[in-house]
Structures are given as structure tokens and as C-alpha cells.
Amino acid sequence: MSVDKAFRDMIRNEIDAQLRPLRDVVSRLEAGTADLDALRSVAERLAPLAEVVGPLFGANAPAAAKAGRRGPGRPPARAAVSAAAVGGKRRGRKPAAGTEGSRACAIIGCGKPSRTKGYCAAHYQKLRMLEKTNRRPSAWKDYAEPDSVEDIKLPRGRAASKALAAAAQAGSAG
Numbered sequence: 001m002s003v004d005k006a007f008r009d010m011i012r013n014e015i016d017a018q019l020r021p022l023r024d025v026v027s028r029l030e031a032g033t034a035d036l037d038a039l040r041s042v043a044e045r046l047a048p049l050a051e052v053v054g055p056l057f058g059a060n061a062p063a064a065a066k067a068g069r070r071g072p073g074r075p076p077a078r079a080a081v082s083a084a085a086v087g088g089k090r091r092g093r094k095p096a097a098g099t100e101g102s103r104a105c106a107i108i109g110c111g112k113p114s115r116t117k118g119y120c121a122a123h124y125q126k127l128r129m130l131e132k133t134n135r136r137p138s139a140w141k142d143y144a145e146p147d148s149v150e151d152i153k154l155p156r157g158r159a160a161s162k163a164l165a166a167a168a169q170a171g172s173a174g
């Protein structure tokens with residue numbers, strides 16, 4: 001029992017010593033001269049200590065959790081590095097995905113990098129729409145040369161529905 005008490009006293013003294021910088025920062029916070037980096041460094045310093053002695057005092061190492069949590073302001077650089085390391089692959093597709101990323105869109109004057117079958121995202125959408133509505137121009141080939149295919153202007157309003165109807169009829173007839 002006395003050994004246990006001596007041990008606890010020793011731990012307490014150790015914590016007291018470790019808490020001194022925290023008290024220092026708190027008094028500086030009260031004086032308005034402390035910065036958050038100082039507070040963070042104290043928290044990081046205390047985290048391992050709390051992990052070790054926390055169970056002895058029935059605590060659940062809250063300081064360790066707190067140290068890992070993001071404080072206000074700019075996150076520490078370390079967090080960004082670890083996030084990149086953990087994340088590995090980035091989500092979503094890069095604009096220059098696949099084998100044809102270096103090619104330009106097949107549509108003349110578009111200038112965007114091609115993504116699918118030689119067309120940029122927008123023009124591939126248009127191509128698919130034209131195909132679906134049976135209006136795909138013969139020039140709009142798959143993997144057409146970059147900057148070689150003339151864009152077409154789609155009719156709008158009533159002309160659009162007329163064109164769609166005509167195309168649908170041609171599709172069902174042929």
C-alpha cells in the first residue's frame with residue numbers, strides 16, 4: 001500500500017512538473033499574450049503522459065483525444081501530410097485520365113483535353129445525346145482527330161422539338 005502511495009505521489013509530482021507549462025500558457029492566455037501554437041504544443045506534450053497515467057487515475061486519456069482533434073485556425077502541417085498518406089488515391093477522376101489525356105477535344109475550337117473517345121466531357125455528353133436522338137453527324141466519329149470535327153448548333157425551342165420528331169421518325173423508319 002505504501003509503495004502504491006509513493007508511486008502515486010511520484011506520478012503526481014511528475015504531472016505537476018508537466019502541467020507547469022500548461023499553467024504558464026493559461027496565465028499567458030489570461031494576459032492575452034499566448035498563441036494557439038503554444039497551447040497546442042503543451043497539449044501534444046501532455047498527450048503521452050495522459051495515456052500512461054490516465055488509467056491509473058481512472059481517466060480515459062481524454063488529453064490524448066484532445067491533442068488529436070483539430071483546434072481552431074490553421075491545421076498543423078503534420079495533419080495534412082498524414083491525410084495525404086492515408087488517403088493515397090484521390091477521389092474522382094483527374095481531368096487528364098486514361099490514355100488520351102494529352103489529346104485535345106476533337107471539336108474544332110473547343111481546346112479542352114479529351115476524356116472519352118477523343119471528346120471532352122461536355123462534347124462527349126453532346127455526342128451521346130445526338131446518338132440517342134438519332135442525330136449523330138457522320139463527322140462525329142469515335143476517336144476523331146483533335147480539333148478536326150465541326151461542332152453543330154442544335155435547334156432550340158419549337159425547331160428543337162421538330163428536329164427531334166423528324167429524327168425519331170427517321171430512326172423508326174430506317
Ligand SMILES: [Zn+2]
Nearest residue numbers: 105110120123
Ligand atoms: Zn470539347
